[in-house]
Amino acid sequence: MTASVVSIVYVNDAPAAARFYNDLLGLSPTLETPEYITFNLGSGAELALWSGQFEGLSPEVPRTSEVCLAISGGRPDQINAIFKQWQSKGVTILHKPHDEGFGLTFLAADPDGNRIRVAPKD
Template sequence: MTSTSVVSIVYVNDAPAAARFYGDLLGMSPSLETPGYITFGLGPGADLAVWSGQFADLSPDVPRTSEVCLAIDGGGPDEINAIFEQWRSKGVTILQEPHDAGFGLTFLAADPDGNRIRVAPKD
């Protein structure tokens, strides 16, 4: 049997700019870079990719119906709040401030293209 990886793809207008944004938030460098497709290795079998050129002129005003969830291992309220404050100080667009969603403290942000990013504790 071949190994399988899950790649979450985020559509963006400018892949290098989006990669800088995500690299700064995640504190990591890309694992693969092409002019329009850039990936980050998040761990065994999981990657995050930003891809431009598939949709012209994505607008942050268009509602997004999916989101990337960054599940924080050991993510108690103090850690989630610290990430929230760090992102807010960087000027990241916050869509929902930290709140209890039944599975723990979580907040919702957006990247420059309007794609949603949720930060939550790992199940």
């Protein structure tokens, strides 16, 4: 069986969210419909942005998951450089770089309040 992992993030406006993630990740969408847009992350992994599934989705809705961008190498200088780049773009930062059991990490949010963690790859 061949399978890929698709992480679906629910958003209010898929095209607007795609512009945010395009700017953040430097990737272009691989599939675009008015309500569902995907980005190929490589190695059988995709990020999908899906609108129309939750009416009135707002940043106040509690989030129980997060997208984690695992950085190859994951040295502190790499994590800090991404943090500074995102900060300069005006990305909402929820938790500045700090040490966890797996290394240096920080937590951000997209315009819909979905959590995005940057951490070292295992």
